[in-house]
Amino acid sequence: MSYADFRLETVAETIPNPFRRVVRFVFEWIPIAIVAGLWELASGTIVSSEILPPPSAVFAVSWELLVSGRLLPHLQVSLYRIGVGLGLSIVVGVALGVGMARVKPIENFFEVFLALIYPVPKAALVPLAILWLGVGTETAILIVFLACLLPIVLNSYNAARNVDRNLIWSARMMGMPAWKLPIKVVVPATIPSILTGIRQAIPIAFIALVSAELIASNRGVGFEILRHGQIGNYTSMFAVLVVISGTAFVAVRGYEWLERRVVTWT
Numbered sequence: 001m002s003y004a005d006f007r008l009e010t011v012a013e014t015i016p017n018p019f020r021r022v023v024r025f026v027f028e029w030i031p032i033a034i035v036a037g038l039w040e041l042a043s044g045t046i047v048s049s050e051i052l053p054p055p056s057a058v059f060a061v062s063w064e065l066l067v068s069g070r071l072l073p074h075l076q077v078s079l080y081r082i083g084v085g086l087g088l089s090i091v092v093g094v095a096l097g098v099g100m101a102r103v104k105p106i107e108n109f110f111e112v113f114l115a116l117i118y119p120v121p122k123a124a125l126v127p128l129a130i131l132w133l134g135v136g137t138e139t140a141i142l143i144v145f146l147a148c149l150l151p152i153v154l155n156s157y158n159a160a161r162n163v164d165r166n167l168i169w170s171a172r173m174m175g176m177p178a179w180k181l182p183i184k185v186v187v188p189a190t191i192p193s194i195l196t197g198i199r200q201a202i203p204i205a206f207i208a209l210v211s212a213e214l215i216a217s218n219r220g221v222g223f224e225i226l227r228h229g230q231i232g233n234y235t236s237m238f239a240v241l242v243v244i245s246g247t248a249f250v251a252v253r254g255y256e257w258l259e260r261r262v263v264t265w266t
Contacts, residue, residue, distance in 0.1 A: 053235040061239035062246075071224065071243060078213065078220040078244070081137055082205045085144025089201060093149050094194055097156025098182050114153065122147040123211040130216050140212040140220065147208035148201035155197030159190035195259055202255060206248040 036055045043054035065071040100107040122143050129139040163186050171185045172178075187194075213222020221244045228237035 050232075051234060053238055057235050058238040058242055061235050062242045065236070065239055066243065071221070071240065074220050074224050075243065075247065077137070078140075078209055078222070079247070081140040081220065082144055082209050085141040085209070086148050086198075086201060086205045088141070089145045089148035089152055090198060092145075093152030093197070094156045094187070096149075097153040098160045098186055098190065100153070101157045101160030102182055102186060114150065117146070118150050122208050123215070126212055126215045129212075135216045135218065137217075139216045140209055143212040144205050144208045147204050151200040151204065152194070152197040155193045155200070156190060159193030160186050163189045191263065195263065199252065199255060199259070202252050203248055206244065206251075210244065 039052070040054050040056060043049045043052050049057075096106075096110060100110055125146065126139065126143060129142050133139045133142060160182075167185055167189060168181060171181060176184060209220070210222040210225065213220040214226050217223045221240055224240045225237055225244075228234070228240065
């Protein structure tokens with residue numbers, strides 16, 4: 001728990017229970033309200049409103065884009081790419097992380113490769129992905145997959161390395177074959193850390209997707225951001241940014257809500 005969360009919990013404990021949700025909501029959204037207010041004041045005074053449109057206009061256009069349905073096809077394409085790329089990274093990342101932790105040859109084979117690819121900005125791989133897969137969905141999925149893979153692998157690896165040895169010894173003494181240990185013992189014990197890795201990967205997926213679509217796509221929210229920016233329609237450009245930011249926020253909060261209720265033991 002961060003210091004800010006600790007302070008918020010301390011304040012909440014002094015308030016009657018029915019009002020705690022309201023207080024938490026206010027504390028969480030005060031910074032956004034302050035930034036929006038300063039943005040509104042700066043637009044048209046310090047900075048030209050043509051370059052920095054006010055948030056009131058941006059939010060109005062965001063709502064219009066969603067209600068009219070003009071942005072929805074692009075949003076659906078982007079969410080599909082995120083879903084496939086993130087899903088593949090979860091399957092491969094968990095298997096690779098647990099395998100590296102439990103089988104030394106696998107760790108030796110992939111350790112250097114992961115160490116080399118980790119610091120490389122995934123957007124820098126877009127031109128190579130275009131060369132391999134062309135402009136479109138496959139390239140975006142590949143970039144999302146690579147960007148999300150590392151946090152899931154690292155969380156799975158660290159958790160699998162630290163599994164209580166007593167659990168493994170107990171399973172072996174009860175006659176469980178060695179090949180079943182990763183599936184029956186190690187993976188269930190590492191689920192909390194795996195879920196944390198997935199939670200970290202969700203916002204990374206959105207970042208990687210927009211980066212890929214800005215360069216290598218003719219559909220999607222990244223393409224729409226670039227298109228509006230190129231024709232000088234900055235209000236719509238900011239509006240698409242607001243929509244994708246809100247979508248990412250809902251995705252993270254929705255995942256956290258689902259995690260708390262489905263996996264009750266974490």
